[in-house]
Structures are given as structure tokens and as C-alpha cells.
Amino acid sequence: MKTRAICLVFLLLFTGGLKAQNAGDILKKMDEVLYACKDQTVKIKMVITDRTGKESVREAETIQKGNSMRLFRFTAPASQAGIAFLSLPGEVMYLYLPAYGKERRIASHIKNQNFAGTDFSYEDMESKLYAERYDAVSAKTEGDSYILELKPKPENKTGYPKLVVTVRKDNYYPAHVTYFDKTGKPIKELINSRIDKKGNYWVATDFEMKDLIKGTRSRMIITDIVFDRNLPDEEFTVRNLIR
Numbered sequence: 001m002k003t004r005a006i007c008l009v010f011l012l013l014f015t016g017g018l019k020a021q022n023a024g025d026i027l028k029k030m031d032e033v034l035y036a037c038k039d040q041t042v043k044i045k046m047v048i049t050d051r052t053g054k055e056s057v058r059e060a061e062t063i064q065k066g067n068s069m070r071l072f073r074f075t076a077p078a079s080q081a082g083i084a085f086l087s088l089p090g091e092v093m094y095l096y097l098p099a100y101g102k103e104r105r106i107a108s109h110i111k112n113q114n115f116a117g118t119d120f121s122y123e124d125m126e127s128k129l130y131a132e133r134y135d136a137v138s139a140k141t142e143g144d145s146y147i148l149e150l151k152p153k154p155e156n157k158t159g160y161p162k163l164v165v166t167v168r169k170d171n172y173y174p175a176h177v178t179y180f181d182k183t184g185k186p187i188k189e190l191i192n193s194r195i196d197k198k199g200n201y202w203v204a205t206d207f208e209m210k211d212l213i214k215g216t217r218s219r220m221i222i223t224d225i226v227f228d229r230n231l232p233d234e235e236f237t238v239r240n241l242i243r
Contacts, residue, residue: 003024003074013227016243017173019073020216021177022139022202023135023136023137023138023139023149024135026132026136026148026167026172027129027130027134027136027148027150027165028068028137029172030130030148030165030167030172030173031067031130032172032174033171033173033202034067034173035066035129035199036200036201036202037228038065038066038227038228039063039064039065039201039227039228039229039230040063040225040226040227040228041059041061041062041063041065041225041226041229042057042061042062042063042064042222042224042225042226043061043222043223043224043225044059044061044220044221044222044223045057045058045059045220045221045223046058046059046060046118046216046218046219046220046221047221048117048118048119048216048218048219049216049217049218049219050215050216051214051215051216053126054106055108055143057077058074058076058077058080059074059075059076059077060072060073060074060075060211061073061131061235063231063235064127065126065231065233065235065236066091066127067128067129068087068088068127068128069087069127069233069236070085070087070126070132070236071084071087071127071235071236071240072084072085072086072088072128072169073118075083075152076172080116081098082096082175083095083096083097083099083116083243084096084113084210085087085116085122085125086103086236086237086238086241087125087127088124089129089163089237091108091111091124091126091128092105092107093105093106093111093121093122094238095115095123095134096240096241096242098200099145101242103238103241103242104243106122106231108157110122110160111123111126111158111159112160117228118209118218119188119209119210119211119214119216119217119218120209120218121159122230123160124190124209125160130150130165132153133152133153133156133158134150134152134153134156134163135149135150135151135152135153136148136149136150137149137150137151141169141193142166142212144168144169144170145166145167145168145169145175146166146167146168146169147164147165147166148163148167149162149163149164150162150163150164150165150192158233159181160179160180160181161181161182162179162180162184163177163179163181164177164178164180165172165177165178165181167190168195169201170197171197172198173192173195173202173204173228174190174192175189175192175195176191176192177189177190177191186199186212187211187212187213188209188210188211188212189209189210190207190208190209190210190214191207191210192204192206192207193206193207193208194206196226198225199227201227203225204222205221205225206219206220206221206222207219207220208220
């Protein structure tokens with residue numbers, strides 16, 4: 001009887017560890033798909049909807065290199081043109097508002113604040129691997145998807161104590177992300193409603209961030225995308241941010 005109990009304990013430990021390992025493997029593959037290209041240059045149409053259903057439309061351009069550098073800039077309308085965000089390695093982020101004529105570094109304790117009136121926070125806009133910020137604590141299968149539960153790493157000062165990510169089995173691209181607060185209540189969700197293969201890479205060409213508390217949402221539609229232009233690091237500087 002004792003021997004059976006010991007075997008059962010080892011079996012539980014082994015299968016539990018295997019599940020955790022599989023969850024981590026899925027998260028790693030997801031990151032590899034999200035950041036597969038060397039760089040990308042993207043044009044975006046953004047539709048912001050307030051809680052009454054009123055819509056406002058903006059246009060933007062973004063460039064990204066690797067998994068740690070991204071520059072996002074609004075180009076229209078005139079009232080928003082020039083507002084820009086820069087993400088660099090080491091969780092370094094800058095915001096530029098043309099009205100003030102000076103860049104501002106985003107402190108880590110306010111990175112959960114929304115960027116320029118959208119439903120995307122500075123943290124959401126950051127370019128960084130999920131596996132560098134979160135541990136995959138569990139994984140399960142539902143139909144054609146994996147469901148991952150992510151918890152932040154101890155050093156990750158995030159506004160999201162838990163994420164639940166739906167990952168497609170066929171291409172390991174995240175189709176849906178739910179963000180939770182410290183009470184376990186869902187507060188936001190990201191829906192990648194259209195995922196296309198462009199050349200050698202999978203990319204979400206139509207996606208929306210919903211604020212479940214405020215009842216607002218921000219949708220991004222990619223109108224043009226070019227990969228692997230060999231963008232130089234000089235494109236991702238404060239000097240270029242404020243041009």
C-alpha cells in the first residue's frame with residue numbers, strides 16, 4: 001500500500017511537471033511566431049469607439065525590429081499626428097507629444113496607463129517576448145486551440161496579475177487574450193479577429209482591444225505591411241521619435 005502511495009506521488013509530480021513544461025513550450029513557440037521576422041514596417045487604420053458607440057478614426061505607422069524595438073507614430077488626423085511611442089530593450093519606453101515638443105520617459109509604475117486615448121496601455125504597446133514577462137503555469141486543450149494561463153515573473157511590474165491566452169494549434173498564433181486584475185476579474189480582452197500569412201510570416205491584420213470596465217474599444221486594421229527591410233538601429237532612437 002505504501003509503495004503504491006509513493007508511486008502515485010511520483011506520478012503526480014511527473015505529470016504536473018510535464019504539463020508545466022508543455023505550457024512553457026507552447027508559450028515559446030507563440031513568441032517565435034509573433035517575432036519571426038527580422039523587422040517590419042506597418043501602416044494602420046485605427047478605429048476608437050467610446051462607451052456610447054461614437055467612433056473616431058486615426059491613421060498610424062509603426063516599425064519594429066526583432067523582439068525589443070518598436071516605434072509607433074500617429075499620422076492622421078492633424079490633431080493626433082506626431083504623437084509617438086518608442087519601446088527599447090530593458091523596458092525603456094518613451095512618449096512624444098508634439099504639443100510639448102519634448103519626449104517623456106515612461107516610468108514602470110505607470111506603464112499600465114492608456115496610450116494617447118486608446119484602449120492599449122503602454123505595456124500593451126511594448127515590444128517584448130511574453131516568455132520574458134510571464135510564466136506559463138498551465139495549459140489545456142479546447143478544440144483547435146491551446147489555453148494558456150500566464151502569471152507575471154517576480155521582476156515584472158505589470159498591471160496584469162494573470163493572462164489567459166487562446167493559442168491556435170495550427171500556427172501557434174494567439175487568437176484571444178484576456179487580462180485580469182488582482183481580484184481575478186477580467187478587465188480587458190484582445191481579439192485577433194483576422195490572422196493571415198503574409199509571405200513567410202503569420203500576422204494579425206485586424207485586431208481589437210476591449211476595455212471590459214469602461215465599455216470602450218480600439219481596433220487596429222493593417223492596411224500595408226513590409227517585412228525584412230534591414231532597418232538600422234538608428235531608426236529606433238529618441239531623436240527619430242521626436243522628428
